[in-house]
Amino acid sequence: MGNAVVGIIIISDDSHPCFLDSTGMMSLPDSSAQRPVGYLQESFPESAAQDQLPSLLQSGAQTVYCGFDPTADSLHVGNLLAIIGLLHFRKAGHHVLAVLGGATAQIGDPSGKTSERERLSADVVEANTRSIRDSVQRIFTNHELYFHDSSRKLGTVTVLNNLSWYKDRNAVGFLSEVGRYFRMGTMLSRHSVQSRLRSADGMSLTEFTYQVFQAYDFYHLNQTYGCKIQLGGTDQLGNLMSGHEFIHKVSGEEVFGLTVPLVTSSVGDKLGKTAGNAMWLNRDRTSPFDLYQFFLRQPDASVEGYLKLFTFLPLAEVERLMEQQREDPGKRLAHKRLAAEVTKLVHGKEGLDSAKRYRMVSEGAVWINHRRTDNPEQVLVPKHHILSNGLTLLRVGKRNYYIIKWLSF
Ligand SMILES: N[C@@H](Cc1ccc(O)cc1)C(=O)O
Incomplete structure (x- = not known):
């Protein structure tokens, strides 16, 4: 058996999984909510792809x-x-x-x-x-x-x-x-x-x-x-x-x-295992912030495919995002959405919020004691950031100022 895609299964949003052939043709008339994404690479036995399996699923x-x-x-x-x-x-x-x-x-x-x-x-x-x-x-x-x-x-x-x-x-x-x-x-x-x-x-x-x-x-x-x-x-x-x-x-x-x-990256590495640095799903190994950044950094050429594979967004939504991305590539809207959807699936809403908070840091929108910082690992390190009066001055973005009073330092 070669590596050809012998059948692509589509598991639709309407509880009626349907089967696609290798050209991506769908067998159910209502295709609006479905995702012809080439999700399944191969099926075994090969002959089952076209009939036994779809009828079993239906x-x-x-x-x-x-x-x-x-x-x-x-x-x-x-x-x-x-x-x-x-x-x-x-x-x-x-x-x-x-x-x-x-x-x-x-x-x-x-x-x-x-x-x-x-x-x-x-x-x-x-x-x-x-x-x-x-x-x-x-x-x-x-x-x-x-x-x-x-x-x-x-x-x-x-x-x-x-x-x-x-x-x-x-x-x-x-x-x-x-x-x-x-x-x-x-x-x-x-x-x-x-x-x-x-x-x-x-x-x-x-x-x-x-x-x-x-x-x-x-x-x-x-x-x-x-x-x-x-x-x-x-x-x-x-x-x-x-x-x-x-x-x-x-x-x-x-x-x-x-x-x-x-899934391989555009240079052929196994996704998430580049240079021995695996992207883990447990947050104590790879923080939500790092997972978010990993997807944010994916090359433009991969993002549409990854949106289809790694998110549950309807295809029309993926197309809309890609359209917006083409109009203004600098905004990286598609990348941001991909990163957000995956982080939320793996780490929940709280994980996504924490990844975004840190994103502000890495974009340089955080000042500690009047110094701009862009390294999330170095935010509020007690030894460095507590002034002699026991305070830390924090500024997030243009207008949000905070004074942190440390109870013990
Ligand atoms: N062999 C699989 C894991 C696996 C283990 C037990 C099973 O029954 C099925 C799959 C892998 O390495 O990815």
């Missing part, structure tokens, strides 16, 4: 899942697109499962990695899982609060940890029951395996078995929640295929895998 509320391995204590901007994918499904009335890989993070997914990552202890994974669970839940709540039209019924959200269905299993039972459905030839043919086998370090048995666990997760969710659709980044295609084949062999049921595109 037959009633489905359960869709996406997994995230807690290999760090925060997700990053690259994961956001998959979360937004789940949110689109939810918006269209489908139920979504966000699976945190408390078990799979201990195995380590070789997909898209050039070398094996260091083993993570169960304790570290558990702490990471807690932190990621909080932020994923916050994003779902922010979406509900700020981006959802309450007249429409949202699907449910369930956050799960795959450790819960592995912790009581033993290795002998698992291999004896599940392992025999997996054929070595097929497993070896996966791109993630092939590329690693060719590398100098090769691949451990632990990593090699990763696809079995992700396939079993899909099976478990299919049995427990009737889940028939798994969403993942493009590097997940092999794991999605393993799940599809496994479920088909065990139960004869047809399930589907969908991938969201890997």
Whole structure:
């Protein structure tokens, strides 16, 4: 299977998801609220793109899942697109499962990695899982609060940890029951395996078995929640295929895998991972201000695409913004809107407000003790900014003066 877009799913605002073909043609007559954004890159099986999947989605509320391995204590901007994918499904009335890989993070997914990552202890994974669970839940709540039209019924959200269905299993039972459905030839043919086998370090048995666990997760969710659709980044295609084949062999049921595109910057870097500086979704790693600035700084050529992918703005609104941007590019209205929408989704209204407050600082609209400052990291550092009389003079913009009286200094 190549990288061609084989089908683009549109999850409309009116609870009637419809399917697009690769030319972007929509199959539902009322297109006003829909977003032909090329959201889903590939579907598996490929043939399902045109008919089985659209009819499944239109037959009633489905359960869709996406997994995230807690290999760090925060997700990053690259994961956001998959979360937004789940949110689109939810918006269209489908139920979504966000699976945190408390078990799979201990195995380590070789997909898209050039070398094996260091083993993570169960304790570290558990702490990471807690932190990621909080932020994923916050994003779902922010979406509900700020981006959802309450007249429409949202699907449910369930956050799960795959450790819960592995912790009581033993290795002998698992291999004896599940392992025999997996054929070595097929497993070896996966791109993630092939590329690693060719590398100098090769691949451990632990990593090699990763696809079995992700396939079993899909099976478990299919049995427990009737889940028939798994969403993942493009590097997940092999794991999605393993799940599809496994479920088909065990139960004869047809399930589907969908991938969201890997977003790269205009110079081809993975978005948010430039020069090793990941843009994290947890605010103690990347502040709302830095996240806001990151989107504000995106090149002009990317902003329209990002507005479609990372925000829930109706397409007509995106077009209007781009029109205004073309009329007065210096105002960077489209960038500001993009930055605001993403910051609000990730950090809520309070996070956005704090990002904007700091923006005033970085634009040089803040004076401390008559000195203009433009570094948000250096605003009100007690050692530097408290005058000998225990006061600090603060000016924000042209007219807002404040006297801060410090109770202890
Ligand atoms: N393998 C996925 C995460 C994942 C984990 C468990 C799953 O069941 C599904 C997906 C990734 O690395 O992005």
